[in-house]
Amino acid sequence: MSSARKVLIVGGLLLAAFGMLYGLHYAVFVEHQTLDRMGASLAQAFASASQRDTVAAHGAIDAYAATKYNYVRQVDVHSHWIGLGMLLIVLGAAFDGVALSARLKTWLAISLVTGSFVFPTGVILQTVSHGAVYASTLAIVGSAIVMAALIAVAWGFSRVEQS
């Protein structure tokens, strides 16, 4: 097995396992509490409105929005880590079909694994500090690395082997 394939398959398995463990931790310790908070904030907002308390109603909507901001990103991180892990495994199984040099393929594999880890990490860091520029930058850089590498891989798949 080539080093590029090993990097992709082992990297993909580790990433998928990491994403699943994160999901398990999230489902057991965080998700239900988060959903309860979201539902309660929304119901509270309408209940406050029914009592003509506009300030409390708006406050409850802000609380709902803040909780949902975190929820969306936490679920996205879980699904993106696992999805990217699966993609890396599939690419690893097929990487011999990429008609590019072995050295370039190894670099592409390393880029794919690095980008796949960095991109969701940037997304989860956005929950630490809402709207943080460094977190968004990390997510953009990670996804750009994955996309650039995928363009090269697609080109490699479509080429007919010269040797």
Next chain:
Amino acid sequence: MSTQVGSTQIAETFAPMSARRLLVFGGIALIAVGMLFGDIFAVFVLHQNGGQTGQALLSASEAASAGNTLGVKQAFERIGGLLEDHGTKVDTHVHMTDAGYLALLLALIQPYVALPQKHKKTLARLFLAGGLLLPVGIFLIHYVGLAYSPFAAIGWASVLADSAGALLIVVLLAEAYGLWKWLARRAPVDEPDFPDSRTWERRTLMSGGTILILLGFLHGGWYAGVDLYRHEAREAQILKNMLDAANNGGAGTVVQVASYGSLAAEKAVKIAAHSHVIEFGLLAMLLSFVQPYVFLSERWKRRWVLLLLFGSFLLPLFVLLELNLGLVAGGIADIGGVLVIVALVAMLVGILRYSGHLDAADGAVR
């Protein structure tokens, strides 16, 4: 020219009732059924459910406007039920197709799982059973509820789904153990790798699948950069406007509920387009591996490959266009889904033909 049934090299990789064969058949069948369910859900449930949820939200606003706290509570209970109905159906679709993807992925790595053939076969059967029972359990959650359940918050359907999910995790752990054995010992296993052919079908599915995934990533990046924060701010603002309208005697509530519905629809189609184009890309890549087993003429094999890729572009594109073109685009998107299902079933038939010929030639069928 058809696939060479007699090719010993390819035949060795597809032994009768082997774990790989079970996973390939079961995986494609799960994906096809999961997609069919998704199409039926999109046509008969999705829009109706959205309309009912909007009505319930309007009832909550009207109850708030009338100072009726009990009415607010009842409306939110109704919304909870509708969201459960919607959520469990989406989850049924997603879990069945994803279990199929995982089955195909497991079929790919079988040569690297250093376990006895007998155990691999048992694991494959258990995985397929879990992959079927998990979505069935999820689907039943909304209908079974807490009937005859000894638990306070968990119904029998949830128990079935959770047990099936646990079964899948156990099988995956066992497969990971087999992989670890292979990696640690570097011992060869008694199973050849998938045929390494660079045929037109395989290259087209691989490059087409990668491009689909790339398009999905680009769209996802665009959505995250341009729409996500705007949508989040809009949702909070609409809800505040809705409550203000309720406080002011209900004038304008209907408009705000309609805005909320439009926003929910916009978010849903953009996320659905993003996830579907990536999933179809992954499916195309996975199907590229089984092309040597599709026992059809080259012309028909190519037709099914092109149909699959065409449907895979059509569905997410017209899901996105639903915002502008309405139900017409929705109908075209559903046709895209049907095209993918037809191509998938055609490939499955080709693989069944291949295995039938193979088994008959080997005398395995008696």
